[in-house]
Amino acid sequence: MGGTDDFQIYFYTGHKGRYGHEFFRFEIDKYGTLKYANNSNYRRDSIIQKTLRLSPTLINEIQRIIEDSEIMHEDSSKWPHQDENGRLQLEIEMNGQSINIETAKISSLADTLSTEDPEGLRVLYYLIQDFKCLILSIISLHFKIKPIA
Numbered sequence: 001m002g003g004t005d006d007f008q009i010y011f012y013t014g015h016k017g018r019y020g021h022e023f024f025r026f027e028i029d030k031y032g033t034l035k036y037a038n039n040s041n042y043r044r045d046s047i048i049q050k051t052l053r054l055s056p057t058l059i060n061e062i063q064r065i066i067e068d069s070e071i072m073h074e075d076s077s078k079w080p081h082q083d084e085n086g087r088l089q090l091e092i093e094m095n096g097q098s099i100n101i102e103t104a105k106i107s108s109l110a111d112t113l114s115t116e117d118p119e120g121l122r123v124l125y126y127l128i129q130d131f132k133c134l135i136l137s138i139i140s141l142h143f144k145i146k147p148i149a
Contacts (some may be wrong), residue, residue: 006030007063008093011131013105014039015086026135032059036139052142062134063094069127072097078116079124080104090124 008030014023019041026036032054039047054062066072072092079101086105092098101124106112112121 006093006096007059008091009062009131010089010091011128012089013086013128015084015105024132026131028054028059028062032056034135034138036135050139050143052138054138058138065130065134066092066094066127069123069130071101071123071127072099074099074101074120074123075117076101076103076120076124079121080115088124088128090128 008028010025010027012023012025014021014025016022022040024038026034028034034050034052034054036050037047071090072094080103082102083104085107088101088103088105090099090101103121103124104111106121106125106128109122109125112118112125115121
């Protein structure tokens, strides 16, 4: 696994609907800075934004997850385009390679089955689930207000 010099991730999934523009977004820059934003206007909630620095060990783990997923080898040309349900965007720059994926929002694994490339979308779906779980766990641990007793 390479260093963080050419490592960057940008992820966005969202839609504009009944409650306005709702989205989940995060980016990790080459310095290991994680910027997280989650906007839901349901019940007049406000946008949640957090910024923190990730350790080199965690960056290496994220790179390993990406490499293990093999997303960098996927061809998104047969994937569905953005629709009224929203869009999903993933940009990764790593080890001299880059990928920019923009597709329809994937709400569940079932959304991948009726496409021209269900296997490729399944790879993306599982990678996104891993990212969401990891990022939300990091945010939750880092910004814990109530100490664990």
